[in-house]
Amino acid sequence: MKITVHTIISVCCADFATTEINVLGSFTDENEALKCFEKQRQEELQRAEEWGWEIYSNDECYYEAGEDGNFNNNFGMLHWYREEIDLSNIIKGE
Numbered sequence: 001m002k003i004t005v006h007t008i009i010s011v012c013c014a015d016f017a018t019t020e021i022n023v024l025g026s027f028t029d030e031n032e033a034l035k036c037f038e039k040q041r042q043e044e045l046q047r048a049e050e051w052g053w054e055i056y057s058n059d060e061c062y063y064e065a066g067e068d069g070n071f072n073n074n075f076g077m078l079h080w081y082r083e084e085i086d087l088s089n090i091i092k093g094e
Contacts, residue, residue, distance in 0.1 A: 001087045004028070004085075005027070005084075006027045006032075006080060008025050008037050008081075009026075009078070037061075039081050044065065
């Protein structure tokens with residue numbers, strides 16, 4: 001038996017503060033993962049507008065924004081990671 005696990009990860013550093021890395025959730029239900037990702041994406045878009053950040057990527061599984069410039073400390077990132085896990089060996093006890 002195989003399942004797909006959807007993990008939503010957020011990384012942010014605003015105003016040269018400490019970089020925060022948060023696992024917002026791990027889901028086996030893709031719709032629940034989508035709700036989590038979209039909710040956080042809206043927050044990230046608001047942050048980018050508030051801070052005047054440039055949006056570098058905004059697709060279905062990845063969002064990134066930050067101050068213009070290479071290796072800048074002010075940024076936000078959101079990533080939807082999918083991984084298929086085979087449970088057959090776990091269920092058999094191997």
